[in-house]
Amino acid sequence: MIVDMNMQEKDRFRITSHPIIPVVKRREIRFSFNGKEMKAYEGEAVTSALFANGIKVFGHHRRDNGPQGIFCVNGQCSQCMVIADGIAVKGCMTVVKEGMEVRSCDTVPVLPEADKVPGFKEISTLDTEVLVIGGGPAGINAAIELGKLGIEILLVDDKPELGGKLTLQTHTFFGSKEECYAGTRGFDIARLLTDTLGDLETVTVMLDTAAIGAFYDGSVGLYGKGGYTLVRPKAALVACGAREKTLAFPGCDLPGVYGAGAFQTLLNRDLIRPTDKLFIVGGGNVGLIAGYHAIQAGIKVVGLVEALPECGGYKVHLDKLRRLGVPVLTSHTVIKAHGGEHLDRITIARLNSGFEPVEGTARDFEVDTLLIAVGLSPINELYDKLTEFGIESYKAGDAEEISEASAAIFSGKIVGRGIARSLGYDVEIPPGWDATAQTMKSKPGIAVEYKPERMELESYPLIMCVEEIPCNPCVDSCPRQSIKIHGDPIMGLPVFEGDCIACLKCVDICPGLAINLVKRNYDQDRGTSLLVIPFELDDGDLIPGRKVNTVDMEGNPLGHGSIVDVRNPLLIQREGLFRSKSPMMTL
Amino acid sequence: MQEAEEGMVRDTSAECVTDDTIICRCERVTAGEIRSEIRAGIRDMNVLKATLRTGMGACGGKSCTELILKLYEQEGVDLSEVTLPTNRPFVSEIPLSAFAGVEEGGGE
Numbered sequence: 001m002i003v004d005m006n007m008q009e010k011d012r013f014r015i016t017s018h019p020i021i022p023v024v025k026r027r028e029i030r031f032s033f034n035g036k037e038m039k040a041y042e043g044e045a046v047t048s049a050l051f052a053n054g055i056k057v058f059g060h061h062r063r064d065n066g067p068q069g070i071f072c073v074n075g076q077c078s079q080c081m082v083i084a085d086g087i088a089v090k091g092c093m094t095v096v097k098e099g100m101e102v103r104s105c106d107t108v109p110v111l112p113e114a115d116k117v118p119g120f121k122e123i124s125t126l127d128t129e130v131l132v133i134g135g136g137p138a139g140i141n142a143a144i145e146l147g148k149l150g151i152e153i154l155l156v157d158d159k160p161e162l163g164g165k166l167t168l169q170t171h172t173f174f175g176s177k178e179e180c181y182a183g184t185r186g187f188d189i190a191r192l193l194t195d196t197l198g199d200l201e202t203v204t205v206m207l208d209t210a211a212i213g214a215f216y217d218g219s220v221g222l223y224g225k226g227g228y229t230l231v232r233p234k235a236a237l238v239a240c241g242a243r244e245k246t247l248a249f250p251g252c253d254l255p256g257v258y259g260a261g262a263f264q265t266l267l268n269r270d271l272i273r274p275t276d277k278l279f280i281v282g283g284g285n286v287g288l289i290a291g292y293h294a295i296q297a298g299i300k301v302v303g304l305v306e307a308l309p310e311c312g313g314y315k316v317h318l319d320k321l322r323r324l325g326v327p328v329l330t331s332h333t334v335i336k337a338h339g340g341e342h343l344d345r346i347t348i349a350r351l352n353s354g355f356e357p358v359e360g361t362a363r364d365f366e367v368d369t370l371l372i373a374v375g376l377s378p379i380n381e382l383y384d385k386l387t388e389f390g391i392e393s394y395k396a397g398d399a400e401e402i403s404e405a406s407a408a409i410f411s412g413k414i415v416g417r418g419i420a421r422s423l424g425y426d427v428e429i430p431p432g433w434d435a436t437a438q439t440m441k442s443k444p445g446i447a448v449e450y451k452p453e454r455m456e457l458e459s460y461p462l463i464m465c466v467e468e469i470p471c472n473p474c475v476d477s478c479p480r481q482s483i484k485i486h487g488d489p490i491m492g493l494p495v496f497e498g499d500c501i502a503c504l505k506c507v508d509i510c511p512g513l514a515i516n517l518v519k520r521n522y523d524q525d526r527g528t529s530l531l532v533i534p535f536e537l538d539d540g541d542l543i544p545g546r547k548v549n550t551v552d553m554e555g556n557p558l559g560h561g562s563i564v565d566v567r568n569p570l571l572i573q574r575e576g577l578f579r580s581k582s583p584m585m586t587l
Numbered sequence: 588m589q590e591a592e593e594g595m596v597r598d599t600s601a602e603c604v605t606d607d608t609i610i611c612r613c614e615r616v617t618a619g620e621i622r623s624e625i626r627a628g629i630r631d632m633n634v635l636k637a638t639l640r641t642g643m644g645a646c647g648g649k650s651c652t653e654l655i656l657k658l659y660e661q662e663g664v665d666l667s668e669v670t671l672p673t674n675r676p677f678v679s680e681i682p683l684s685a686f687a688g689v690e691e692g693g694g695e
Contacts, residue, residue: 063615071612071650075679078613078645087682090645116689123686158679213676221677228685246650248618248657253609335603357603377653381678 013052015271015297019538020170020185023271031100043160046091046102047073047080048270056274057255057341058082058091059104067341068105069255073262075158075210076243076379081105086112092265095160124229128154128204130419131220131233133211133382136164137405138397138412139239140193145416147200149425154231155203156222158210162197163190164241166405168264170293171536172511174314174471175406175440176490183473183509186405187268214385235392235419238383239412242376242398247281250336252372256343260290260373267297278369279346280304281334283311283318285404287373291321296537302367305332305348307355315447315467316512322555324537334370335362343368376402394419406470407440439490444469448493450553457520459502463494464514464553474515477505504567507534514553522564530564542566610658611651613644621655625662631670642672645680 017023026041033055040049047070050058057067058080071079073092080091084102088109096102130146132139135157143155161167169186176182181189197203209224219230244259246252260280266272278294280287283306291301304321309331311318322328331351338345347364349357378399386393396415397408414437417429445468452462463474463483468491474483475494482498483506506515513534522530535542544565550558604610606619616639624635632655635641641655642648652672659669 061615066609066615076646077650078680081645088645090680111683114689118687118689120687121685210679210681212679212681215676221681223681223685228681243649246612246654248604248608248610248654250603250605250608253612253615333603381674384674385676385678 013054013273015267015273017538018271019296019536021187021268021271029096029098031096031098031102033102034104040096042098044096044270045073046082046084046089046094046096046100048092048266048272049096050082050091050102051266051272051274059106062107066253067255069258069342070262071246071258072244073259073265074243079258083109093158121227124227125219126154126222126229126231127233128152128231129234129423130154131156131211131231131236132239133220133237134164134239134241134397134399135159135162135205135207136239136241136397137166137189137193137408138241138399138415139164139237140197141409141412142237142239142396142416142419143203143412144193144196144200145413146420147197147203149420149427150202151420151423151425153200153203154206154233155197156206156209156211156224158208160208161190162194162205162207163187165261165264166190166193168261168268169289169405170268170296171289172509173406174404174469174511175409176436176470176472180406180409180440182406182471183477183511189405211382214382214389214391216389218389218391220382220386220391233391234423235394236386237394237396237415237419238380238386238399239396239408240379240382240399242402243379244286244372245375245377247334247372247374249334251338251343254337254339254343255341256339256368257337257370257372260286260371263290263369263371264293267293273297273299275299275367275369277302277367278371279334279348279365279367280371280373282306282371282373282375283308283313283328283330284373284375285313285317286376287371288313288317288321290371290373291326292317292324295321295324295326298538301326302365303327303329303348305334306330307333307351314444314469314512316465316469316514319464319554320513323551323553325555333357337370338364339368343370346370378402392422401441403441404470407437410437410440436490439488440470442468442470442491445491455518457500459517459519460500461496461506462516462518463496463506464516465494465510465512468493469512471511473509473511474506477509479503479505504532507532510534531561532567539566604658604661610654611639611641611644613646613650614640616641616651618658621658622662625659625664630664630668632672633670636672647675647678648672 028039029042031040038053056069059068071077075093082091082102083105084094129152132143132155135155143153146153166186167190172183172185209222211220212223213221219232222229244261266274277300279302280291294301332348334346335349335357336347337343345364345366347362350361352358380399383395394415396411414433417427420427447467450466470490472490483494484497485492485494507517517532519530544563546563550561552558604618608618610618636643641651
């Protein structure tokens with residue numbers, strides 16, 4: 001039956017189960033693309049609705065007929081422009097509606113016909129003490145600090161929900177537990193922050209609302225569901241985050257070549273499964289984490305290239321990929337993307353010390369998706385305009401300096417209190433905050449060699465944390481206070497000293513999945529030990545008794561073991577917090 | 588790993604950005620077009636906007652500005668000689684109907 005075929009086709013590009021993200025049932029609606037009727041879910045972006053229907057080429061450019069798809073899925077580029085109900089829009093920033101007619105934008109868009117002469121509309125105005133632009137980790141935390149003092153805040157965000165890029169993060173956060181929610185998953189942090197903000201009476205939030213310009217009279221233009229409004233704040237905070245950098249190479253414009261952040265938005269926000277396999281360029285945290293998110297969604301990561309001799313991201317993120325068998329090639333880059341209408345093949349090559357491709361090292365991979373993760377640029381055009389027109393303005397988070405979300409949380413808190421002080425409110429900025437913010441921004445230190453220690457204890461953790469990063473939730477997790485950090489309390493490397501009751505709390509909380517637990521003498525006859533490892537993927541293959549190949553921390557083969565049991569979440573802190581499952585196996 | 592045939596890299600130039608590589612995605616402007624303007628002595632990116640339309644598209648130069656600066660560097664131009672494009676309102680697109688239209692019971 002046609003309906004069933006449609007169902008299968010629909011599910012092919014949707015994520016219907018996920019080890020971490022709850023898949024919520026949504027209402028189905030109908031729209032059309034170039035006259036063909038299609039199904040979508042209520043509330044999703046046009047871009048995602050098209051991808052869910054297998055449409056990855058949205059149209060062709062008027063200048064050279066070049067195929068157009070997506071690049072940023074963040075409202076920052078214009079690759080995904082389509083005509084929706086007669087108006088040219090960015091597909092990623094437009095919610096699909098029942099009966100919407102979506103068409104390719106193959107020519108210069110034309111104004112809709114009008115039978116009367118249009119007139120100017122009245123423009124409404126608003127007043128507020130502080131305008132916060134951007135509801136990500138920095139903006140929300142600034143608004144919370146200001147709102148706690150009873151200061152009138154208007155927070156605007158151009159997306160339909162608060163949280164910014166936290167909403168895309170399925171991994172548990174780094175940082176320190178008491179200061180920035182370390183050990184909690186990014187999308188849960190977004191909800192916790194949104195709840196806190198919702199309790200503050202003087203904070204007004206306008207979603208789907210973009211701050212689009214600043215003017216000489218001190219006003220800021222907002223455009224959202226209610227139309228265009230001018231607001232006159234006493235101070236403004238730009239916390240708009242960052243946009244993904246592009247990389248130029250032949251074929252970089254092909255549909256199928258897009259940002260790693262764009263991919264995470266499709267995958268983790270809209271539960272779209274855009275491909276079966278992909279390749280990644282860029283070994284910073286964004287590229288490494290995007291690769292891990294792909295594997296969580298059942299997508300094969302064919303490889304990752306990094307132009308520098310070392311990946312810039314955290315080693316724990318890199319090791320997660322290597323343990324799952326992803327080839328990571330440093331001193332390599334993508335030199336060409338091939339395809340007619342859509343990417344179907346890439347060419348990579350090794351780079352010499354002058355970053356020139358080495359002749360004879362080119363290799364091709366058949367992939368239809370290439371993720372670009374070559375860095376971020378601050379979104380701060382508005383800050384420049386606000387400052388130019390004399391509006392008291394501040395920056396926080398990635399808009400100020402590209403860093404981790406944990407740093408953005410802190411940056412928002414500090415700048416929020418700073419704004420309050422400049423408005424004459426009597427509030428202190430605790431002396432330690434700035435140092436903590438700087439710590440969160442720290443680049444990883446030099447990795448030391450990991451030496452697994454055999455201990456005489458019944459049970460003990462193997463802490464494979466060998467590179468200094470700002471992270472310490474394991475220390476607090478141990479009820480015996482046996483995990484200690486010597487040196488800097490956040491940056492230092494944790495060590496196990498003392499006794500262990502095998503409670504597994506450290507295994508559960510480590511954001512890097514870098515702690516395993518050994519229970520010695522598990523099977524005395526065979527002389528085998530039990531090893532408990534964290535696991536955040538689809539657990540369909542984890543069948544007790546199954547023989548598995550084992551690898552070391554960096555993914556090198558070790559031997560094999562067999563799965564003894566799969567332990568379900570133990571550490572449910574509150575409803576809605578999802579923990580990893582841990583297979584137990586003998587070695 | 589799915590490996591196809593082994594190939595040879597023909598272009599061993601430092602950046603691998605061939606003349607037909609698209610730099611400005613919105614207006615489909617190539618590296619070759621921009622290079623010939625740079626070689627003709629254009630140092631003001633506002634001129635590139637006027638002649639090539641780089642940065643005149645719907646993203647407002649958010650993607651291509653950094654890439655064009657790299658092309659300047661690769662052509663041996665000191666970036667202190669280059670004038671950045673003037674940032675104009677609005678920072679993102681807004682439909683004309685927000686400001687003007689035929690009133691239909693408060694319509695959009």
